[in-house]
Every structure is written in structure tokens, then in C-alpha cells.
Amino acid sequence: xxGWAIVHAIVDKDRRLLSTVKFTQLTGDAKRNDAQIEIEVKxxxxxxxxxxxxxxxxxxxxxxxxxxKQENAYxxxxxxxxxxxxxxxxxxxxxxxx
Numbered sequence: 001x002x003g004w005a006i007v008h009a010i011v012d013k014d015r016r017l018l019s020t021v022k023f024t025q026l027t028g029d030a031k032r033n034d035a036q037i038e039i040e041v042k043x044x045x046x047x048x049x050x051x052x053x054x055x056x057x058x059x060x061x062x063x064x065x066x067x068x069k070q071e072n073a074y075x076x077x078x079x080x081x082x083x084x085x086x087x088x089x090x091x092x093x094x095x096x097x098x
Contacts, residue, residue, distance in 0.1 A: 002069035009061040
């Protein structure tokens with residue numbers, strides 16, 4: 001795996017469409033795409049990662065996805081979330097203050 005990406009999702013009826021993030025196979029450098037949010041990744045103790053967007057994210061639907069370094073490789077795991085300060089919290093939401 002080469003890293004992580006936050007991608008702005010396009011909502012289409014009952015599904016979310018994500019753009020593909022492409023990496024150069026030799027260097028692992030990403031080709032930026034308009035739907036990708038620039039992030040900073042910090043390693044924390046215990047194998048955890050802190051993934052922080054570099055700029056404020058506009059309201060909308062997003063996905064956090066692992067990005068593979070190998071050509072034609074992809075992950076089956078994608079973590080979707082919404083940025084909307086006016087939305088009600090889900091009953092099973094976990095916040096940083098808990």
C-alpha cells in the first residue's frame with residue numbers, strides 16, 4: 001500500500017461515485033485529481049494513523065480509501081463519511097471527545 005486518500009464523492013441516487021487515484025508505479029507519486037483532498041498523515045503509537053485534511057473540507061460526501069502502489073491493484077475497503085455541521089448525529093457515531 002502506498003498511502004491513503006480522501007476523495008470527494010458524487011452522490012447519484014442511492015450510491016456514491018468515487019474518482020480513481022492513480023500512482024506512478026516506480027516512484028509512488030500520486031496524480032492529483034480534482035476530487036482528491038490534500039491530506040497530512042502522521043503515524044501514532046500502536047500502529048494508528050492520524051489523517052488530517054490540509055484545508056477545510058466543504059460540505060458533502062467523502063470516502064477515505066487506501067491507495068495501492070501496484071498497478072491495477074485496489075482495496076475492497078472504503079470508509080465513507082459526510083461533512084455537514086447541521087446534520088443530526090447518528091446514534092452510533094464516535095467522536096473525538098468520547
